[in-house]
Amino acid sequence: MPTSAVSHHRPDDLIIRLSSSSSDADDDKLKALRYLKNQIIGNRTKKLSYIKLGAVPAVVSILSDSSPANFESSLSLLVQAAATIGSFACGLDAGVKAVLDAGSLPLLFDLISYPNEKIVDAGARSLKIIYQSKLAPKYNLFQEKNLESLMLLLNSENENVGGLGASIITHSCRTSIEQKALSDAGVLKKLVSLLGGSLCQREASLESLATITKENPEVISQLVGLEERALSIITELTKDKYPRTRLLSCLCLISVRNTSPCYLEDMGITPKLVPILLDLLDDPGQVGDEAPFALSSLVAGNEDLQNLAFEANVVDKLCDYFQKEVLQTRRLQGILLALADLCSALEKCRSRLLSLQVFNFVTDALTHRNAEVREAVCIFLKCISRSVQNLSAGNFVKESIISLLIQLLNSSFTSVQIAALGAISNIVVDFTANKSLFIQSGGLGELIQLSKSMDSSIRLNAVWALSNLIFLTESQFKDDVMLELTTTALYGLICDSEASVQEHALAFLKNLVDGQLDCIEYVFAEEGLLLQAVGRQLRSALKTEVLVQGMYVLCNVASGVEFHKEGVMQELLQPIHSNHQPMIISFLQSPISQLRVICTWTIINLTFPSSPGAPDRAVKLRNAGIVPQLKNMVNDSCLDVKLRVRAALGQLMTFGDGLAAV
Amino acid sequence: MSLFWIVIRQLAEIEAMQATSKKVITKEEWEKKLNDVKIKKEDMNKLVMNFLVTEGYVDAAEKFRFESGTEPDIDLATITDRMAVKKAVQCGNVEDAIEKVNDLNPEILDTNPQLFFHLQQQRLIELIRNGKVEEALEFAQEELAPRGEENPSFLEELERTVALLAFEDVANCPVKDLLDISQRLKTASEVNAAILTSQSHEKDPKLPSLLKMLIWAQNQLDEKAAYPRIKDLSTAKLEGPSI
Numbered sequence: 001m002p003t004s005a006v007s008h009h010r011p012d013d014l015i016i017r018l019s020s021s022s023s024d025a026d027d028d029k030l031k032a033l034r035y036l037k038n039q040i041i042g043n044r045t046k047k048l049s050y051i052k053l054g055a056v057p058a059v060v061s062i063l064s065d066s067s068p069a070n071f072e073s074s075l076s077l078l079v080q081a082a083a084t085i086g087s088f089a090c091g092l093d094a095g096v097k098a099v100l101d102a103g104s105l106p107l108l109f110d111l112i113s114y115p116n117e118k119i120v121d122a123g124a125r126s127l128k129i130i131y132q133s134k135l136a137p138k139y140n141l142f143q144e145k146n147l148e149s150l151m152l153l154l155n156s157e158n159e160n161v162g163g164l165g166a167s168i169i170t171h172s173c174r175t176s177i178e179q180k181a182l183s184d185a186g187v188l189k190k191l192v193s194l195l196g197g198s199l200c201q202r203e204a205s206l207e208s209l210a211t212i213t214k215e216n217p218e219v220i221s222q223l224v225g226l227e228e229r230a231l232s233i234i235t236e237l238t239k240d241k242y243p244r245t246r247l248l249s250c251l252c253l254i255s256v257r258n259t260s261p262c263y264l265e266d267m268g269i270t271p272k273l274v275p276i277l278l279d280l281l282d283d284p285g286q287v288g289d290e291a292p293f294a295l296s297s298l299v300a301g302n303e304d305l306q307n308l309a310f311e312a313n314v315v316d317k318l319c320d321y322f323q324k325e326v327l328q329t330r331r332l333q334g335i336l337l338a339l340a341d342l343c344s345a346l347e348k349c350r351s352r353l354l355s356l357q358v359f360n361f362v363t364d365a366l367t368h369r370n371a372e373v374r375e376a377v378c379i380f381l382k383c384i385s386r387s388v389q390n391l392s393a394g395n396f397v398k399e400s401i402i403s404l405l406i407q408l409l410n411s412s413f414t415s416v417q418i419a420a421l422g423a424i425s426n427i428v429v430d431f432t433a434n435k436s437l438f439i440q441s442g443g444l445g446e447l448i449q450l451s452k453s454m455d456s457s458i459r460l461n462a463v464w465a466l467s468n469l470i471f472l473t474e475s476q477f478k479d480d481v482m483l484e485l486t487t488t489a490l491y492g493l494i495c496d497s498e499a500s501v502q503e504h505a506l507a508f509l510k511n512l513v514d515g516q517l518d519c520i521e522y523v524f525a526e527e528g529l530l531l532q533a534v535g536r537q538l539r540s541a542l543k544t545e546v547l548v549q550g551m552y553v554l555c556n557v558a559s560g561v562e563f564h565k566e567g568v569m570q571e572l573l574q575p576i577h578s579n580h581q582p583m584i585i586s587f588l589q590s591p592i593s594q595l596r597v598i599c600t601w602t603i604i605n606l607t608f609p610s611s612p613g614a615p616d617r618a619v620k621l622r623n624a625g626i627v628p629q630l631k632n633m634v635n636d637s638c639l640d641v642k643l644r645v646r647a648a649l650g651q652l653m654t655f656g657d658g659l660a661a662v
Numbered sequence: 663m664s665l666f667w668i669v670i671r672q673l674a675e676i677e678a679m680q681a682t683s684k685k686v687i688t689k690e691e692w693e694k695k696l697n698d699v700k701i702k703k704e705d706m707n708k709l710v711m712n713f714l715v716t717e718g719y720v721d722a723a724e725k726f727r728f729e730s731g732t733e734p735d736i737d738l739a740t741i742t743d744r745m746a747v748k749k750a751v752q753c754g755n756v757e758d759a760i761e762k763v764n765d766l767n768p769e770i771l772d773t774n775p776q777l778f779f780h781l782q783q784q785r786l787i788e789l790i791r792n793g794k795v796e797e798a799l800e801f802a803q804e805e806l807a808p809r810g811e812e813n814p815s816f817l818e819e820l821e822r823t824v825a826l827l828a829f830e831d832v833a834n835c836p837v838k839d840l841l842d843i844s845q846r847l848k849t850a851s852e853v854n855a856a857i858l859t860s861q862s863h864e865k866d867p868k869l870p871s872l873l874k875m876l877i878w879a880q881n882q883l884d885e886k887a888a889y890p891r892i893k894d895l896s897t898a899k900l901e902g903p904s905i
Binding site: 034242 | 772773778811812860862
């Protein structure tokens with residue numbers, strides 16, 4: 001029957017024909033259904049318009065209503081209806097939603113138990129498609145019955161049904177308990193056997209294995225114990241001729257390596273993954289888009305692998321992509337993140353990248369329409385700006401980049417704001433030029449605004465940036481900053497509800513009072529508001545870093561004039577909440593060596609022989625029991641502590657003779 | 663002895679030769695070496711079957727299976743379906759081809775946007791070829807334009823195709839290559855490959871690779887020795903060596 005090129009079937013007519021309840025109309029229904037199916041397959045635009053017209057419920061009702069009266073046509077209707085539902089859900093969130101809302105899931109599951117292979121195939125395919133979407137409901141893996149059904153699916157002879165079982169696992173297995181439950185139910189053995197099956201079985205199995213073993217050393221050891229060759233099989237697949245198989249097997253191995261590196265060490269496969277992933281970057285499709293993300297997870301935090309990648313010219317290759325063409329969003333994000341990971345620790349990577357002169361794309365990416373790309377480029381900037389020599393040479397920090405970063409501080413996406421704050425923190429930490437540029441571009445107000453955010457991560461990162469900003473600056477600069485920030489606001493931050501915010505606020509204060517003597521006055525302003533805050537936190541805080549930063553402040557203040565030293569003394573002798581010992585004694589007993597070092601320095605500052613009040617302070621300290629405490633520490637395990645303790649004791653002893661002992 | 667045997671022995675012998683460094687080998691010596699090369703008949707049969715199956719010669723594959731006892735590595739029934747699709751495209755019945763592909767496996771076109779685009783493109787070309795200009799315009803607007811919107815990388819090809827509509831004398835316009843039969847064959851081949859991949863079958867037969875390997879191996883050996891070469895693959899005749 002010749003068909004015309006353009007549809008002469010009006011869409012709404014079509015839906016009426018689909019919904020007809022007369023059983024005579026089955027033939028016509030089938031025609032309409034096939035027509036609809038062929039209209040929508042591959043055609044996203046048509047899918048959306050048919051969804052709007054309400055086609056999905058009409059099709060789903062065919063699944064539920066199919067009368068056994070006319071078996072032949074019933075079979076065809078079921079197959080076509082299942083295929084159509086699957087197509088609506090394919091790659092389209094709106095379609096998945098429509099299909100789920102219309103109640104198709106249980107109906108499709110029913111199809112799998114039909115005695116007809118074609119129907120089973122159709123049902124399984126469509127279910128697999130649905131379970132590839134995040135919107136599909138979570139399959140409850142805690143229920144015994146469900147696990148049994150899942151095993152039945154996996155053990156099925158039918159390729160599509162087995163693949164469905166694997167897809168459900170990939171979709172629904174989230175927690176380590178679920179991972180263990182699946183492993184105990186015997187899923188691992190089955191999945192490994194699927195690795196030797198057809199292309200789609202292999203790929204489905206690789207995804208499931210990666211999901212089940214993710215961050216779970218116990219399951220990984222079960223896998224290796226059960227099937228010794230499992231990892232070798234997966235390694236072989238990294239050389240498979242299908243790119244997606246290669247990518248999925250790499251992802252699997254990377255996941256195992258990140259959790260339990262021991263299993264892969266003997267095989268020496270890890271270094272070989274770098275060239276394989278580099279090669280996958282060339283794939284023009286989805287595989288090439290995902291390859292840089294795999295590279296990131298491989299090298300993140302691992303300098304040896306970053307080195308290896310550098311030797312393999314990964315930096316050049318990734319940067320090549322920028323010159324080539326307009327990049328698809330996902331790929332752009334991936335490449336930026338991969339470059340960030342590569343440049344996170346190794347200076348040679350950063351230098352190489354900067355020498356390639358690809359910086360114009362950075363400015364472009366900062367204003368990209370996609371938030372994830374903007375976030376990625378900020379993370380990249382944070383890593384690249386760890387290159388002190390390039391920062392100082394002013395090699396890449398330009399006014400344009402700084403103003404764009406400041407603009408991003410206003411983003412409606414928290415993740416972008418935090419990433420921008422991270423980049424700014426690194427850029428402003430050294431070199432007055434960058435600090436001034438930042439202030440001139442209006443960044444200070446933005447930072448202070450963000451330090452008042454309701455979101456604690458934003459507050460934290462904003463305070464961190466501020467802290468870096470005033471690091472090693474002149475008092476005039478500090479005055480300007482404090483004028484805008486205000487003592488009260490700083491007080492609030494030191495007393496913040498979040499310990500990490502407290503920590504960075506105290507770090508800010510430490511940097512503030514470091515340097516010229518007049519800066520120490522800040523601590524005593526408004527009747528010693530800030531000093532009180534520091535003391536309060538030191539007495540009550542539990543987080544080590546808060547105690548460390550707080551003591552740094554006191555140590556710096558103790559290097560000042562008499563009045564300053566007296567202020568510190570008062571705080572040090574107060575009992576802390578946890579054990580009611582005087583602060584100085586308690587902290588000297590801390591297991592944290594850094595804290596012990598700072599405390600001994602503080603004592604040295606306080607009892608410096610040339611200061612007039614030193615003898616009195618020495619007495620007070622002795623009365624608090626400082627001498628036996630210090631004597632205990634003469635052979636401290638930390639060299640720094642040992643040396644300072646001896647210096648402090650030496651100083652105290654110069655006042656000791658002739659004074660009343662405890 | 664079949665040409666096939668000769669070719670394969672030639673290849674095996676050359677590969678063995680690479681290790682030594684003889685300068686000139688006479689035809690006599692060479693043929694003697696070839697005779698010593700052991701090739702299994704079953705392997706040859708599998709190669710032939712692989713070729714027939716991948717290229718879609720169903721009847722020939724059936725007969726060959728019957729006569730040689732070689733089992734094909736995929737179900738011959740699926741070849742018939744696949745060939746029907748390929749033939750439909752080669753004849754310009756693209757809409758029919760699309761329906762058949764969707765019956766075979768509805769996921770193929772849903773997950774291969776480039777293939778789907780090329781099939782739609784072919785539909786447009788066929789409409790233009792048949793002089794149905796108005797229908798072609800409507801089709802371009804309703805079916806092809808959305809593909810360009812969904813995927814900007816298709817825009818260039820889309821423009822080329824739509825350009826056909828701008829010319830009175832399509833047979834002589836700058837984009838006339840689109841009207842060639844070769845364009846149909848290209849699309850047909852793409853569909854064939856996609857179906858084979860979805861059935862997890864290799865989309866390329868092994869035989870051409872073997873022949874390519876032979877030519878490459880001969881070129882490599884040419885640098886080291888003079889020996890009888892196969893110049894004409896279709897006759898597999900040993901020629902030379904030229905001294």
